[in-house]
Amino acid sequence: MEKRWRWRPWPLLVAALAPPALAEPQEAQPEERVSVHFQATVATQAHPSFPAAYSGRNSMSPDAESATSVVMDLFAGLRLWSGAEVYFQPELAGGRGLSSTVGVAAFPSGEVYRVGNPTPTIIPARIFLRQRIGLGGGRVPVSAGPSQLRGERDRDALTITVGKVSIPDFVDNVPFSNDPHTHFMSWGLFASAAYDYPADTRGYTWGVAADLSVDWWSVRAGMFLEPQYSNLLPMEWDIRWARGLVAEFEGRFTLADRPGAARILGFLNDARMGSYRQALEDPSFGLDVTATRAFGRTKAGFAASANQDLGEGLGAFVRVSYDDGANETWAFTEIDRSAALGIVQSGSRWNRPGDEAGVGLVVSGLSNLHRRYLAAGGYGFLIGDGALRYGPEVLGEIYYRLALTREVSLGANYQPIFNPAFNRDRGPIHVFTGRAHVAF
Numbered sequence: 001m002e003k004r005w006r007w008r009p010w011p012l013l014v015a016a017l018a019p020p021a022l023a024e025p026q027e028a029q030p031e032e033r034v035s036v037h038f039q040a041t042v043a044t045q046a047h048p049s050f051p052a053a054y055s056g057r058n059s060m061s062p063d064a065e066s067a068t069s070v071v072m073d074l075f076a077g078l079r080l081w082s083g084a085e086v087y088f089q090p091e092l093a094g095g096r097g098l099s100s101t102v103g104v105a106a107f108p109s110g111e112v113y114r115v116g117n118p119t120p121t122i123i124p125a126r127i128f129l130r131q132r133i134g135l136g137g138g139r140v141p142v143s144a145g146p147s148q149l150r151g152e153r154d155r156d157a158l159t160i161t162v163g164k165v166s167i168p169d170f171v172d173n174v175p176f177s178n179d180p181h182t183h184f185m186s187w188g189l190f191a192s193a194a195y196d197y198p199a200d201t202r203g204y205t206w207g208v209a210a211d212l213s214v215d216w217w218s219v220r221a222g223m224f225l226e227p228q229y230s231n232l233l234p235m236e237w238d239i240r241w242a243r244g245l246v247a248e249f250e251g252r253f254t255l256a257d258r259p260g261a262a263r264i265l266g267f268l269n270d271a272r273m274g275s276y277r278q279a280l281e282d283p284s285f286g287l288d289v290t291a292t293r294a295f296g297r298t299k300a301g302f303a304a305s306a307n308q309d310l311g312e313g314l315g316a317f318v319r320v321s322y323d324d325g326a327n328e329t330w331a332f333t334e335i336d337r338s339a340a341l342g343i344v345q346s347g348s349r350w351n352r353p354g355d356e357a358g359v360g361l362v363v364s365g366l367s368n369l370h371r372r373y374l375a376a377g378g379y380g381f382l383i384g385d386g387a388l389r390y391g392p393e394v395l396g397e398i399y400y401r402l403a404l405t406r407e408v409s410l411g412a413n414y415q416p417i418f419n420p421a422f423n424r425d426r427g428p429i430h431v432f433t434g435r436a437h438v439a440f
Contacts, residue, residue: 032150053425056386060103069095069112075146094120106188110180128163188362192303193338194321198244226271260308273297273327276369313346325367337365354403383421391419411435
């Protein structure tokens, strides 16, 4: 089954759900009671043929291929009472990823993920209530944007969010790499890849989250539903049996009078996962990790990240993440260790302030048990070549985004991938992408 992983939202959407420190107070803005925003992105990816000593059920095809996706979102918001806002986001998505979105752990497209049916389908993506409780610190402006109403609020605030969301809206927000519509597209660059965060097939879950932001720091925590089955839609609503917990600390600072931020999060997922050790050591399970599933299995780990403005439109970021890798991947991607970095430059240096260019690199790895399971011929939901000569998966990405107007942009990406799915016997793969993006 092809599963569609959720794209990272616009930076304004992330800021709305997990607000960072805002600028110094400015002139008051008219308060917005209702807002409607829209975005659409069409992306086509292709790779030429590449060498492969063998292929398995979850291998990327070594033959030349291409794939196209489309994602459209409508963001509607309504101000209710003091500090309270409700949002609804219907989404239309369709298309496929290369090889039906298998064969690369840090998959090269955050636009197409693992949907079972490539026919365009409309779903209720996000439905949530946000209550913000002001705690002083002066008044700061809030600009209009997707899932964000224009107005003013206290700089310091406790924000509580309840409903259907995507967890990266709330934690792990790296401003230079959080939106595959217009920035880096690889799953290992726009997210901390070893954080197997709770989500259904389309990347959403239900839960409650809180954000306490005071001056230069923020503390965030949340509890979210896990899916009943890895890589599928139904959610487990009984939190006694399954749940995902996460907590994050973020500190904001200046270096040479330029803003930066660093954050670290810890997570603990509890779900009906399969055990790699059981699948390896008990022949009765037929080397099938899904046959070993049982409640009470956990996955724990951390993700750390930092970003720094370097001046003149240049910014840099780094991400490091880790999970214990004892039990099967449940919701995001099959990576247990990840390190990523990148730089982004606005076009202001060449008199095109709306343009943007970026260069990034992600190196991914597996736990010993996960590695042995795949080498023995086991399969996950995303990778598995039927055998494995292990090596770290390395993906580079270069992109340029050309702004035609404030609302319309075109982009091109190139991604060389070495040891796809951690296999030295396959690749390298060279992936080329063209994107068209509209937002207003």
